[in-house]
Amino acid sequence: MSDKSKSLAKAEDAEHDYSAGLAVIAPDAVKDPGMEPHRVRMTDKSEAHEKRAARQVAALFLFSIVSSAFALYAYFAFPIVEGSNASVRDNTLLLGLGAAFGMLAIGIGAVHWAKTLMPDAEVSEARHQTRGSEETRARAIEIIDLANKESGFSRRKLIRRSLYGALAFFPLPGILVFADLGPNPGDSLKHTMWKKGTRLTRDPDGKPIKASDVTIGSVFHVIPEGLAELEHHKLEEKAKAAVLLVRVDPSILKESEERKDWSYDGIVAYSKICTHVGCPVALYEQQTHHLLCPCHQSTFDLTDACKVIFGPASRPLPQLPIAVDAEGYLVAQDDFNEPVGPSFWERSVNE
Amino acid sequence: MTKQKLNNARRSPFAAILVILAGLLISGGGYAVASDAIDTTSVSATSQETVDAGKKLFLANCASCHGSNAEGGNMGPSLIGVGAASVDFQVGTGRMPAQASGPQVMKKPVQFTEEQTAQLAAYVASLSPGPSIPSEEWVGEAALASGDTSKGGELFRINCAMCHNAVGAGGALTDGKFAPRLEGVEAKHIYEAMVIGPQNMPVFNDSNLTPEDKRDIISYLKYVEANPSAGGEELGGLGPVAEGLFVWIFVLGGIVVITIWLGAKSN
Numbered sequence: 001m002s003d004k005s006k007s008l009a010k011a012e013d014a015e016h017d018y019s020a021g022l023a024v025i026a027p028d029a030v031k032d033p034g035m036e037p038h039r040v041r042m043t044d045k046s047e048a049h050e051k052r053a054a055r056q057v058a059a060l061f062l063f064s065i066v067s068s069a070f071a072l073y074a075y076f077a078f079p080i081v082e083g084s085n086a087s088v089r090d091n092t093l094l095l096g097l098g099a100a101f102g103m104l105a106i107g108i109g110a111v112h113w114a115k116t117l118m119p120d121a122e123v124s125e126a127r128h129q130t131r132g133s134e135e136t137r138a139r140a141i142e143i144i145d146l147a148n149k150e151s152g153f154s155r156r157k158l159i160r161r162s163l164y165g166a167l168a169f170f171p172l173p174g175i176l177v178f179a180d181l182g183p184n185p186g187d188s189l190k191h192t193m194w195k196k197g198t199r200l201t202r203d204p205d206g207k208p209i210k211a212s213d214v215t216i217g218s219v220f221h222v223i224p225e226g227l228a229e230l231e232h233h234k235l236e237e238k239a240k241a242a243v244l245l246v247r248v249d250p251s252i253l254k255e256s257e258e259r260k261d262w263s264y265d266g267i268v269a270y271s272k273i274c275t276h277v278g279c280p281v282a283l284y285e286q287q288t289h290h291l292l293c294p295c296h297q298s299t300f301d302l303t304d305a306c307k308v309i310f311g312p313a314s315r316p317l318p319q320l321p322i323a324v325d326a327e328g329y330l331v332a333q334d335d336f337n338e339p340v341g342p343s344f345w346e347r348s349v350n351e
Numbered sequence: 352m353t354k355q356k357l358n359n360a361r362r363s364p365f366a367a368i369l370v371i372l373a374g375l376l377i378s379g380g381g382y383a384v385a386s387d388a389i390d391t392t393s394v395s396a397t398s399q400e401t402v403d404a405g406k407k408l409f410l411a412n413c414a415s416c417h418g419s420n421a422e423g424g425n426m427g428p429s430l431i432g433v434g435a436a437s438v439d440f441q442v443g444t445g446r447m448p449a450q451a452s453g454p455q456v457m458k459k460p461v462q463f464t465e466e467q468t469a470q471l472a473a474y475v476a477s478l479s480p481g482p483s484i485p486s487e488e489w490v491g492e493a494a495l496a497s498g499d500t501s502k503g504g505e506l507f508r509i510n511c512a513m514c515h516n517a518v519g520a521g522g523a524l525t526d527g528k529f530a531p532r533l534e535g536v537e538a539k540h541i542y543e544a545m546v547i548g549p550q551n552m553p554v555f556n557d558s559n560l561t562p563e564d565k566r567d568i569i570s571y572l573k574y575v576e577a578n579p580s581a582g583g584e585e586l587g588g589l590g591p592v593a594e595g596l597f598v599w600i601f602v603l604g605g606i607v608v609i610t611i612w613l614g615a616k617s618n
Contacts (some may be wrong), residue, residue, distance in 0.1 A: 041617050085581030286554070
């Protein structure tokens with residue numbers, strides 16, 4: 001370390017007199033180890049190394065020129081062809097790579113230059129005191145007083161008060177737009193499109209499903225009748241009403257007394273919306289009868305009222321009670337008897 | 352040659368080699384003749400001959416698990432009523448005969464010729480009616496070329512993508528089971544899989560996905576196969592997991608390396 005930097009590091013003047021404030025100063029505080037000893041670089045010791053470093057920096061800058069030129073070349077050599085996605089990819093990729101390396105090489109060259117060739121003496125500069133001198137502070141008050149006098153801010157009541165008023169009102173439009181976060185969903189989270197007699201139809205074309213269509217081992221992705229024709233809020237309704245329809249051997253279904261008539265000859269319908277965070281649970285394993293959620297691996301046992309057998313979901317999937325109408329089509333007996341999907345704050349209220 | 356001499360000759364080390372060579376020649380030559388015989392037998396799809404040939408193959412290769420009348424057993428399910436489509440899928444993709452029991456029977460090199468597969472299929476189909484092998488009308492090249500890929504894509508995303516991934520890259524199920532990658536799978540095997548629901552795959556019968564729907568889905572898969580991603584390397588098409596892993600390891604790793612270099616002193 002040179003003598004000059006040493007003196008700078010140890011410089012102490014009246015300005016750097018800090019108050020400890022409320023801080024507790026440990027008596028055996030770690031001592032300032034000071035600067036580590038300066039290591040002389042190879043580029044300072046040997047001319048050959050210095051020259052080589054200079055050539056490396058120049059080479060990096062030259063590489064930058066080549067890269068930027070390549071970007072220009074690529075723009076014309078790989079034009080975007082109408083209708084070809086691959087041409088868009090090639091064009092943007094090569095143009096971007098050229099421009100990126102053009103910039104990166106300048107940066108690497110500059111850093112390499114600074115690290116190998118520019119002086120590397122370590123210097124420490126103490127921070128300034130934040131409080132201005134008395135003289136500066138007095139001068140600042142003088143300026144504020146002058147501004148007050150010249151603008152008449154204290155004297156002109158009308159202007160001052162109307163300005164306060166304007167300042168109070170201008171944030172209101174910004175606050176008002178938060179109203180768009182609402183309205184509150186009300187009880188819409190607790191009801192779906194399913195009603196007594198709504199036919200179960202195929203996703204996406206809305207073709208009604210006959211009980212005889214659902215052979216053992218089949219899976220149908222189901223939407224309520226009329227959803228496919230909705231013009232407004234179709235996706236919102238689908239996100240609540242989507243149902244998975246599966247037929248299994250009726251003898252393996254473990255049904256509670258109250259749900260005995262919710263299935264039809266081994267055909268069961270369950271909400272497809274995971275009770276964890278609402279992903280569509282649609283991975284059905286035909287042999288194990290497990291329903292698997294692809295997001296967090298919650299696993300439901302379809303034969304046992306879709307109770308959770310693995311994963312973070314905490315409730316079984318809601319079951320849609322189904323029946324068959326006079327024409328043999330599958331219909332809902334009613335809406336789900338609980339809100340579908342993940343938990344929400346008001347879920348248990350008024351249930 | 353006296354008896355003593357013959358005994359000595361039998362004990363000579365060359366005798367064993369000669370016997371093995373002779374055995375190999377006879378069995379190998381015999382096999383060649385036999386397989387020539389199979390190759391030259393002309394069979395029509397439904398003839399009794401085909402069924403009989405299939406039954407012989409079945410007894411030799413399948414009956415140990417599926418029972419000598421395909422009635423099923425502890426090791427394998429009954430094949431009565433599974434139809435020709437099931438046999439063509441399982442044998443035609445090499446899954447059957449199964450090599451070992453495990454979470455899932457794996458695809459492997461096909462063990463039978465097309466003709467033998469057809470004979471097995473004919474035998475199993477003769478036991479009881481079941482789904483048949485799809486015709487060229489639905490899985491032929493002309494049919495696939497006329498399929499509606501965008502409708503097929505929609506149906507694939509609704510019915511298949513949750514297990515097989517949106518571009519058919521495959522995905523994991525529970526306990527070591529998985530939905531296989533669909534790239535490079537023959538059109539008729541995809542069709543058959545939808546009809547029969549092999550292993551843990553559910554069944555998609557014709558009233559759920561009509562033959563046209565199935566054709567459209569296969570058209571979509573073949574379209575995806577023929578049109579590589581415009582976004583560059585797909586990293587397996589597995590989505591955010593593979594892409595995130597790549598970014599975390601290589602991009603963030605690169606940033607860490609650059610940061611260390613920036614802070615390091617030059618020597």
